[in-house]
Structure formats: C-alpha cells, structure tokens
Amino acid sequence: MTSGALPSNPFVAAGMIEDPRLFVGRKDELHAIASRMQGDQPTSINIVGEKHIGKSSLLHYFVLTWQQRVLNNSSSYVVIYLPLRGVDCQTETGFYEAVAEGLLSHVQGWQQRSLQNCWKTKPLNRQAFSDAVKQWKQQGKLPVLCLDDFESLLKHPDKFDNGFYDNLRSLMDSNALMLVVASRKQLDVYANEHRFVSSFFNIGHTIYLNELTTDEAIELSRLPTRSTNGAALSVDEQNNAQQWGSRHPYKLQLAGYYLWEARQQGKAIKWAKQQFEQQLADSKQQQLNWRSHLYFIFVDLPKRLGSFTKFTGETLGDFGSWIIGMAIIVMVILALAGVLHWSQVWDFVRDKLGIK
Numbered sequence: 001m002t003s004g005a006l007p008s009n010p011f012v013a014a015g016m017i018e019d020p021r022l023f024v025g026r027k028d029e030l031h032a033i034a035s036r037m038q039g040d041q042p043t044s045i046n047i048v049g050e051k052h053i054g055k056s057s058l059l060h061y062f063v064l065t066w067q068q069r070v071l072n073n074s075s076s077y078v079v080i081y082l083p084l085r086g087v088d089c090q091t092e093t094g095f096y097e098a099v100a101e102g103l104l105s106h107v108q109g110w111q112q113r114s115l116q117n118c119w120k121t122k123p124l125n126r127q128a129f130s131d132a133v134k135q136w137k138q139q140g141k142l143p144v145l146c147l148d149d150f151e152s153l154l155k156h157p158d159k160f161d162n163g164f165y166d167n168l169r170s171l172m173d174s175n176a177l178m179l180v181v182a183s184r185k186q187l188d189v190y191a192n193e194h195r196f197v198s199s200f201f202n203i204g205h206t207i208y209l210n211e212l213t214t215d216e217a218i219e220l221s222r223l224p225t226r227s228t229n230g231a232a233l234s235v236d237e238q239n240n241a242q243q244w245g246s247r248h249p250y251k252l253q254l255a256g257y258y259l260w261e262a263r264q265q266g267k268a269i270k271w272a273k274q275q276f277e278q279q280l281a282d283s284k285q286q287q288l289n290w291r292s293h294l295y296f297i298f299v300d301l302p303k304r305l306g307s308f309t310k311f312t313g314e315t316l317g318d319f320g321s322w323i324i325g326m327a328i329i330v331m332v333i334l335a336l337a338g339v340l341h342w343s344q345v346w347d348f349v350r351d352k353l354g355i356k
Contacts (some may be wrong), residue, residue: 010223011256017057025216034069049209052250055182137176150183155338165200211247
C-alpha cells in the first residue's frame with residue numbers, strides 16, 4: 001500500500017493510478033478476478049478494453065489489494081504486475097527473468113531459500129521456466145501473473161512464437177500458473193490477425209472493461225486531497241467534471257485535473273474546459289495521424305502513382321503489376337517493423353502470384 005500524504009491534485013490525467021487510495025470502482029471486476037484464483041482449478045482471465053479505460057490501473061490495484069479478497073489460503077498465491085511494454089520483455093528469456101524477479105520479490109524471507117533455487121538455472125529458457133513453475137506447484141505456490149499491454153508481445157513474433165504460447169497454456173492447464181492478461185481486443189482476435197494456432201489464445205474467461213457506473217463516476221469526482229478534509233473539488237466543480245467526462249474514467253480524471261488546476265491558478269472554469277477539450281482533441285489527432293499514415297501508404301499512394309501512367313505510357317496491366325510489387329515491398333517493411341506477421345506477407349504474395 002502507498003503511504004504518506006495524498007497528492008495535492010488527486011486526479012491522474014494520464015498513465016496508471018499507482019496510489020490505491022485514489023482508485024475508484026471496478027468492484028465486480030476485482031471480485032471476478034479473485035474468485036477465479038481460488039479453487040482447485042484457477043481460471044486465467046483476459047481483461048479487454050479500449051485505450052484509457054483503466055486496464056493498467058485495475059491490474060495494478062488488484063496486485064496491491066488481492067489479499068483483501070482472497071482470505072482463505074492467501075499464502076498459496078504470489079501475485080505480480082508485469083508491464084510487457086518494458087524493454088526486459090522483448091525476448092522470451094527476458095520475459096522469464098522478469099517474471100522470476102517479480103515472483104521472488106513477493107516471497108517472504110523465510111520461504112525465500114526453498115522457492116528461489118529453481119529459478120537459478122542459466123539461461124532461464126522455456127524448459128527451465130516450466131520446471132520452476134511446476135516446482136512451485138509442488139510446494140503449494142500458484143504464480144498469478146497480471147500481464148499488461150499484451151500487444152507488446154505481438155510486435156516480436158519471432159521471439160514469442162506458438163511454442164512460447166503453448167508452453168504457457170500447458171502450465172495453465174496443469175493448474176500451475178494463472179494469467180490475467182490485459183489487451184485492447186480479445187486474444188482470439190489477435191490469434192486470427194497474426195495467424196497463431198496456439199490454444200493459449202482461447203483463454204478461460206473474458207472480462208470486458210467498460211465505462212464506470214453512475215455512482216462510481218460520482219465517487220471519482222469526489223476524490224480527496226491532502227489539503228482538504230473532504231473532496232478536492234467543490235460541488236459545482238464536481239458537477240462540471242461529471243458533465244464533461246460523463247462516465248468515462250479517463251475523461252473524468254482529465255476534467256477533474258484541469259478544474260482543480262484552474263482554481264489553484266485563479267483561472268475561470270472556461271479555461272479548464274478549453275484545456276480539457278484540447279487534450280481530448282490532441283489525443284484524437286494522434287490516432288487520426290496514425291490512421292492517415294496508413295491511408296496514405298495503402299490507398300492514397302497507389303492512386304498517386306497510378307496517375308503517372310499518362311506520362312509513362314505504361315498499360316494499366318503493367319502498371320497494376322508494379323503497384324502490386326510496391327505493395328509487397330511495403331508489407332515487407334511492415335513485417336520487419338513487427339506490424340505484420342511474415343505469414344501475412346507470404347499469403348499475399350502467393351495470392352497475387354497464383355501459388356496454391
């Protein structure tokens with residue numbers, strides 16, 4: 001648990017909520033995760049939700065507070081939060097080492113020696129990781145890995161292949177490992193997009209993270225601060241936050257942040273509204289910029305190149321073949337960047353060349 005004084009501005013306008021005292025709502029989701037930990041057959045979970053809906057904050061908060069929900073045999077579990085976007089998780093061995101470090105940091109001192117020896121194998125490869133997890137099961141310990149930003153693994157398909165996912169699924173099926181995986185889409189959708197055949201992607205249970213309830217939204221607008229006995233915002237400011245942000249957690253946090261800043265700086269509510277809307281517009285523009293780049297590569301560029309046919313005198317068929325060649329080159333570049341899987345490039349080439 002985080003101790004000490006609350007921050008002056010309790011609203012988190014970007015990033016993960018790290019102070020558990022400032023986390024609001026999600027009681028049903030937290031209960032669902034905890035309930036699937038217990039029993040002879042723990043069930044792995046896929047937390048699915050859009051960007052800024054609170055997936056990271058939910059996982060982090062659960063790791064800090066799970067013992068309040070799992071009262072029976074809590075010593076049987078070791079629960080860790082692991083952000084997969086970190087540089088340590090860009091290789092399979094790096095992933096295993098990050099998991100090992102996280103697990104051992106949560107083991108009590110008197111248990112350390114009996115539980116750490118199995119993780120000392122170097123290199124800590126797939127087999128060594130599997131053996132270590134199974135040894136923990138024999139000693140009555142279930143590792144629960146809360147994996148955030150799953151999409152990061154998909155950027156490295158050459159590092160994390162079907163064999164990697166199959167091994168995780170095998171450990172899950174033998175009740176030696178439980179995963180709580182946060183992603184923007186369901187895992188089976190990613191399996192289809194990236195041509196994975198591992199049964200890992202058919203994970204046991206899916207929880208869809210949506211907007212807050214009305215009561216949760218009201219509670220969020222009433223967050224306290226270290227300098228007041230009650231809410232950081234006035235009643236009127238709370239109403240504005242709820243009106244601007246509706247029930248969306250990120251928008252509510254953003255509205256609360258600028259409303260508090262406006263009062264501290266002696267600025268009008270109008271200024272807070274402008275800052276709030278500008279931040280939302282910037283966020284949308286970033287998404288539009290990325291989409292516009294993709295549109296230029298796949299739609300606009302071929303059209304512009306096609307306009308050169310009237311100058312070159314090439315026939316439409318010849319030039320069409322050239323465009324297909326350009327498309328292949330672009331797909332190769334995207335595959336090298338990890339955006340596409342090589343199997344998608346090969347399928348495109350085979351289709352255009354008529355190879356069965």
